[in-house]
Amino acid sequence: MTADVQHRRIHVIQGEYKVSDDPDVVLSTILGSCVAACMRDPVAGVGGMNHFLLPGSANGSGGEATRYGVHLMELLINGLLKKGARRERIEAKIIGGAKTIAGFSNVGEKNAEFAQQFLSDEGIRIVGSNTGGDVGRKLEYFPVSGRARQYPLSGAEMQKTVALETAPPRIIAPKPADTSIEFF
Amino acid sequence: MSIAQKIKVLIVDDQVTSRLLLGDALQQLGFTQITVAGDGEQGAKIMAQQPHHLVISDFNMPKMDGLGFLQAVRSNPATKKAAFIMLTAQGDRALVQKAAALGANNVLAKPFTIEKMRAAIEAVFGSLK
Numbered sequence: 001m002t003a004d005v006q007h008r009r010i011h012v013i014q015g016e017y018k019v020s021d022d023p024d025v026v027l028s029t030i031l032g033s034c035v036a037a038c039m040r041d042p043v044a045g046v047g048g049m050n051h052f053l054l055p056g057s058a059n060g061s062g063g064e065a066t067r068y069g070v071h072l073m074e075l076l077i078n079g080l081l082k083k084g085a086r087r088e089r090i091e092a093k094i095i096g097g098a099k100t101i102a103g104f105s106n107v108g109e110k111n112a113e114f115a116q117q118f119l120s121d122e123g124i125r126i127v128g129s130n131t132g133g134d135v136g137r138k139l140e141y142f143p144v145s146g147r148a149r150q151y152p153l154s155g156a157e158m159q160k161t162v163a164l165e166t167a168p169p170r171i172i173a174p175k176p177a178d179t180s181i182e183f184f
Numbered sequence: 185m186s187i188a189q190k191i192k193v194l195i196v197d198d199q200v201t202s203r204l205l206l207g208d209a210l211q212q213l214g215f216t217q218i219t220v221a222g223d224g225e226q227g228a229k230i231m232a233q234q235p236h237h238l239v240i241s242d243f244n245m246p247k248m249d250g251l252g253f254l255q256a257v258r259s260n261p262a263t264k265k266a267a268f269i270m271l272t273a274q275g276d277r278a279l280v281q282k283a284a285a286l287g288a289n290n291v292l293a294k295p296f297t298i299e300k301m302r303a304a305i306e307a308v309f310g311s312l313k
Contacts, residue, residue: 064297070201071295074273077199078244087198087246121200 007142012036012051014165017072019048019079023144030153031096032136032161033108035115038093039076039124040146041085047143050076053165054111069114077122092119093148094129095139100162108132136161188214188312192234195220196227196241196253197271202294206240206271209298213305214312224248228256231263238305243272243279251282258287267308271296 007026012018014034018027027049029036040047052072054065080090097112112131119126128148130137136153153161193215197203203220210218219236221227225248227241239257243250250270257263270283275293283291290304306312 064295067205067295067297070199070205071273074199074202074244074294078273081244081246118201121204123200 012049014051014053015072017048017050017076017079019046019076019083020143021046021083023142025143027141027143029139030136030157030161031098031139032100032153032158032165033096033098033111034165035094035096035108035111035131036139036141037073037076037115037119038095038139038141038143038146038148039080039090040143041080041089042091042146043089044080044084044086045144046080046083046085047141047146048076048079049139049141049143052111054107054114066114069111070118073115073118073122077124088123091125091127091146093127093141093146094119094131095148095150096137097131098133098136100134100136100158100165186214186313187309189216191215191238191309192217192236193219193238193240194227194230194236196222196224196239196245196250198223198242198245202242209296209301210240212298213302224250224253224256227253228260231257231266232260235263236266238267238269238309240269240271243270243283244274251279251286254283254286254288267305269304269308 008024010018010025010027012027012029029051034051034053036049036051038049050072052069054069094115097108099106099108136158138151140149193210195203195206207218221230223245241250241253254268257266267289269290270288271292271294272279273294280291289308292304
C-alpha cells in the first residue's frame with residue numbers, strides 16, 4: 001500500500017498544490033469528496049498535483065467557491081509552467097469526488113464536474129479520470145512518469161477523512177494586506 | 185448612467201475560466217463595456233487600437249507577461265494614463281514592488297472577492313455608482 005522505498009513521498013493536503021521534476025518523488029493525498037487534479041508535461045518531465053474541496057457547493061459560475069477552485073488550478077498550472085512545462089503539452093488526470101456521506105448533497109460529484117469543466121474550457125487534455133463512488137481514495141501520483149495509483153480507504157480512514165472534510169471550511173485566503181498597494 | 189457603465193475595461197488573462205469569472209465579477213459591479221484578451225501581446229494591440237480606461241491584467245501569461253504588458257501600456261502616449269490593476273495568483277512582494285515601480289495602480293491577489301475587486305477599482309476611480 002505504499003510507494004517503493006526509494007521514492008520520496010510528498011503529501012499534498014487540502015488547499016495545497018505541489019510540483020516536482022524529480023523522478024524519485026511521489027505525490028500522495030487522501031481524498032473523500034475532495035478532488036485532486038494531477039497534471040504533467042511529458043516532454044518537460046515535470047508534473048504536479050493539487051487537492052481541493054469547493055466549500056459548500058459550486059453553484060453558479062461567479063461564486064466564491066468557483067474562484068477558489070480556479071485559483072488552485074491556476075497555481076498548479078503556473079507552477080508547472082515555471083518549471084519549463086508548455087501549456088499545450090499539459091495532460092491531466094482527475095481523481096476523487098466520492099459521495100462520502102449518504103443523504104448529503106453530492107459535493108464530490110460537483111467537485112469532479114468543476115475540474116472536468118475547467119480542463120475542457122482551458123483546452124487541457126484529460127488522459128485519465130476516476131471519480132465518484134461511495135468510497136474515499138488514497139492517491140499516489142508520480143509527477144514525472146504520470147503514473148497514478150489509488151487505493152480505497154478503509155472504514156476508519158474514511159471516517160477520519162470525512163471528519164476533516166466536513167470541518168468548517170478553511171479557505172486559505174490570499175494575503176491582500178501584503179500585496180495591496182494604493183496610490184490614490 | 186453610472187460611473188461603471190462609462191468605464192471601458194480590458195481584461196487580460198491567459199485562462200479562459202479566469203476571464204469568464206472576472207467578466208462576471210465586473211458585470212456584477214455594473215460594468216458593461218468589457219473587452220477581453222488572452223495575453224499581453226494581444227492586450228497591447230487592443231490598447232493601441234482602442235484605448236480603454238481601465239486594464240485588469242493577470243501577471244503570469246505566455247508571450248508577454250503582466251509586467252511587460254504594463255510597460256507597453258505606460259510607454260504608449262495614447263494609453264499611458266489608463267488605470268492598470270495587476271492580478272496575481274502568487275502573493276509575491278517583489279512582484280508588487282516591480283509592478284508599483286512600473287506604474288501599476290493596484291495589485292490584487294487571486295482569488296479575489298467581488299468586494300475586494302470593487303475596492304481596488306474604487307481606489308482609482310472613486311465610487312462606481
